[in-house]
Amino acid sequence: MNETLKRILENCRRYTLNGHVADYIPELAKANREEIGIFVATAEGDYCAGDWDKPFTIQSIVKPIFLMLAAIDNGIDFVKDHVGVEATGKPFNAIDYAEPLLLKEHINPMVNIGAIAVCGLVKASSNEERFRRLLDFTKKITGNPLLEIDKEVYESEKKTGNKNRALAYLLKNSGMIYGSVEELLDVYFAMCSVKVTCKDLANMGLLLANRGVDLCGERIIPREDAVFLNAVLTTSGMYDGSGEFATTVGIPAKSGVGGGIMADCPGRMGIGIYSPGLDKKGNSVAGIKMLEKLSEELELSIF
Structure with missing residues (x-):
């Protein structure tokens, strides 16, 4: 081989x-x-x-990890009710979702807007705990206990991630995420930077x-x-x-x-x-x- x-x-x-x-x-x-x-x-x-x-x-390979842990926490049916699974046919960071009331039918967990929503379904008492749970789970499924974030990439993503901010606020406006948008995005950016x-x-x-x-x-x-x-x-x-x-x-x-x-x-x-x-x-x-x-x-x- x-x-x-x-x-x-x-x-x-x-x-x-x-x-x-x-x-x-x-x-x-x-x-x-x-x-x-x-x-x-x-x-x-x-x-x-x-x-x-x-x-x-x-x-974006972190997106299946969001989905795995969210499904463990809530059950797969709950996640499917929250975020659709149909292929969008759009670029991964598309923002042209014209029907907010039908938003969950137009997105899936493998594009940015759906992944942000699924990240928010991971249970935690704080976003710091959400990040820790996600990182620990990633270490477990990769078999690598030494995983860490690339701080330079994380800061770069955070500084330039305005399209993801727009997507997250669209989700917030549609009632698909709760709490602080910026704190949830901080978890999202950090996990993308592992x-x-x-x-x-x-x-x-x-x-x-x-x-x-x-x-x-x-x-x-x-x-x-x-x-x-x-x-x-x-x-x-x-x-x-x-x-x-x-x-x-x-x-x-x-x-x-x-x-x-x-x-x-x-x-x-x-x-x-x-x-x-x-x-x-x-x-x-x-x-x-x-x-x-x-x-x-x-x-x-x-x-």
Whole structure:
């Protein structure tokens, strides 16, 4: 498997130059788009190639984590009643939601506005406790107790996150979040700024591939929640490129503008990808190419 990953990575390395690094968050603009890494986690062992141990910020790949913990706290039906699951067909940070009264039917947990709403469903007596619970849960599902936020990225996101502020106030106006908008956004920005590696993402993917059970046999999330989450990732996890990704790769996945992709093949493996050169939809160009090749060679598609 290691040789397969190395070959696929080298064959896809040229695609790193086809993308652009995210620049609307100034700190992300400093990424080296030539970096590329992959990590595969299975019950039989781990396999890797390239810059798999390069830290980068999790960004939107935190959205499934919000959904997991909110579902544990409230039940999946409550979350579904609060935020819809239909693919929006819009960019991940779209703000043109013209019918506020129908807002929950127009958003899902994998776009910014839905993720902010779901973040607010995580139970806590304060936003400090909400952040601590989310970070501790992220450490648990990645198997990495040393996770921490990138303070420079966090400050950069907080300073430039006015579109997310607009989305949050739209939610507040529609009665979909409660309490202080700024304090909730502080949690959101901090969690998007958690530093991870491909291995962390692969371990997260393996948990979903195992229907919520970790390698020690401990059930972390209910089976029905894992099945639900994989369905949402399949329809909405790759922003407004999810349909194309489903036809070419065919597995549940979530991307982030930091260049990461977390994917899982149910019953088989978790996959973590890093390559910060993005396409116009915010997905890693070389990352998608690697997943296409890997899916083809190992017949990973669930369809």
